[in-house]
Amino acid sequence: MSLPSPSLPVDNGGNTPARGDARPIGVFDSGIGGLTVVSALRRLLPNESIYYLGDTARVPYGGKSAATVQRYSLEIAQLLLGEQAKTIVVACNTASALALPALQERLPVTVTGVIFPGAQAAVAATRNRHIGVIGTRATIKSGAYERALLSLDPRVQIIARACPLLVPLIEEGWLESPITDQVLLQYLEPMLADGIDTLVLGCTHYPLLRPAIARLLGDTVTLVDSTENCARAVQHLLASSAQTAPPAGEGSLQVALTDPPDAFLNVAHEALQLQLGEIQLRAL
Amino acid sequence: MSLPSPSLPVDNGGNTPARGDARPIGVFDSGIGGLTVVSALRRLLPNESIYYLGDTARVPYGGKSAATVQRYSLEIAQLLLGEQAKTIVVACNTASALALPALQERLPVTVTGVIFPGAQAAVAATRNRHIGVIGTRATIKSGAYERALLSLDPRVQIIARACPLLVPLIEEGWLESPITDQVLLQYLEPMLADGIDTLVLGCTHYPLLRPAIARLLGDTVTLVDSTENCARAVQHLLASSAQTAPPAGEGSLQVALTDPPDAFLNVAHEALQLQLGEIQLRAL
Numbered sequence: 001m002s003l004p005s006p007s008l009p010v011d012n013g014g015n016t017p018a019r020g021d022a023r024p025i026g027v028f029d030s031g032i033g034g035l036t037v038v039s040a041l042r043r044l045l046p047n048e049s050i051y052y053l054g055d056t057a058r059v060p061y062g063g064k065s066a067a068t069v070q071r072y073s074l075e076i077a078q079l080l081l082g083e084q085a086k087t088i089v090v091a092c093n094t095a096s097a098l099a100l101p102a103l104q105e106r107l108p109v110t111v112t113g114v115i116f117p118g119a120q121a122a123v124a125a126t127r128n129r130h131i132g133v134i135g136t137r138a139t140i141k142s143g144a145y146e147r148a149l150l151s152l153d154p155r156v157q158i159i160a161r162a163c164p165l166l167v168p169l170i171e172e173g174w175l176e177s178p179i180t181d182q183v184l185l186q187y188l189e190p191m192l193a194d195g196i197d198t199l200v201l202g203c204t205h206y207p208l209l210r211p212a213i214a215r216l217l218g219d220t221v222t223l224v225d226s227t228e229n230c231a232r233a234v235q236h237l238l239a240s241s242a243q244t245a246p247p248a249g250e251g252s253l254q255v256a257l258t259d260p261p262d263a264f265l266n267v268a269h270e271a272l273q274l275q276l277g278e279i280q281l282r283a284l
Numbered sequence: 285m286s287l288p289s290p291s292l293p294v295d296n297g298g299n300t301p302a303r304g305d306a307r308p309i310g311v312f313d314s315g316i317g318g319l320t321v322v323s324a325l326r327r328l329l330p331n332e333s334i335y336y337l338g339d340t341a342r343v344p345y346g347g348k349s350a351a352t353v354q355r356y357s358l359e360i361a362q363l364l365l366g367e368q369a370k371t372i373v374v375a376c377n378t379a380s381a382l383a384l385p386a387l388q389e390r391l392p393v394t395v396t397g398v399i400f401p402g403a404q405a406a407v408a409a410t411r412n413r414h415i416g417v418i419g420t421r422a423t424i425k426s427g428a429y430e431r432a433l434l435s436l437d438p439r440v441q442i443i444a445r446a447c448p449l450l451v452p453l454i455e456e457g458w459l460e461s462p463i464t465d466q467v468l469l470q471y472l473e474p475m476l477a478d479g480i481d482t483l484v485l486g487c488t489h490y491p492l493l494r495p496a497i498a499r500l501l502g503d504t505v506t507l508v509d510s511t512e513n514c515a516r517a518v519q520h521l522l523a524s525s526a527q528t529a530p531p532a533g534e535g536s537l538q539v540a541l542t543d544p545p546d547a548f549l550n551v552a553h554e555a556l557q558l559q560l561g562e563i564q565l566r567a568l
Contacts, residue, residue: 057349259348260349
């Protein structure tokens, strides 16, 4: 494995030469749901360049084993290091739940997942310490959210549920449909009965169902996701390791997929208002 | 690529030495839905050994591009040839729709898909020549069923629809649920209005929804799938190429997956009453 090249000094046009690390932040997800995290990073860190890899050929990860998700995540991380990534963001709850320690151990750069930032947001939001978590089968089975939440506040009570139908419903575009409302009711009714006041949307697709979920749960339950908190964690990480981008100039965004884009990319593109440019196709 | 070894003469214990080809039939699917085809093959050809590969690490294929499905199918076919497969059965509608010609051109053994047998069953069943087809996005987009049906009877009228929610509903185990009934109604109502009298279940998972679909469509619509016809096609192919197994002895069944089995395997196992034995794990 080749180590990333060192950062270069950059002249910011003033008297004091400002150093900056222009290498991109590497971001990946099993598909394109992770663009929600890219969107948050762009808003918070407009100077940073981003290289995004969506593993659309092998999506979804949510039903796969830990060993397979780890293998896929390491393959993708190697690809991102080949693109000179200075840090890596795992913008996928399943990969964060199953592969983060393996990535952090084996890679020569820092790695940020979405589970811990999501858990932080939930602990900050809850008042009665009853927190619900929804996600893919693999994410929920891993218990990663429970561990993160309890590490932040050992007094929280957690009710977690795998919701494997939500991603297909979202990709079908049935965001406002009586069928989706009934599926959500089936999944969330036990949490309401349990008295949660905070629900973690533990999958990067789920923010697209925010309106439907909010309608079902009413005003008493706060919905939290990881995207904003994850972007803030990356901001802090870059600052604390002197790896922020040069202050002048706008960062670029390169999106690469392992399978050609389909109609869902347009849905996400419009919802997120990201300028995606030309999509690269990369084999893995 | 090494060519399969030639068949060996086998002594059947009588005066005339009976020749037979004991090499297995190689069967594959993106997941374990293709075990429905294995079940039909076991019933019809109990002497034949079968090596089944379910690509559960990369399931589902239904939303992937033709290039990716072809690449995956060729990789799996090489694995099956390494297991000495004498013929290959593509027990997956998506791979049959997108990769069959590529496999037939490049492999040194015969290859049978499930689309043509399904189309044959539909043309035999229809009385008014109005045929509906349901399947994954990739299968329906390929137009493979339309081409097969029209090649068998140019006068048929076809209405086809992608139903991407059905596989997740089946894997969730919601085979008898008001939600599943409503999803089916949403997908199938236009076909009923169109006056179909035959519906092709163009995905190996769908036979598990037969009761729910039959309840919705009533007595006037015949449901057809490929499994029986596919097994008969394989039987004919082996006989016509002198590759049938030795008449004495029972064939073996080896199941291999690319990701460890989950709960759905038990559902399918019980529904199909197959003796699966020990499951191999193979990396691809």
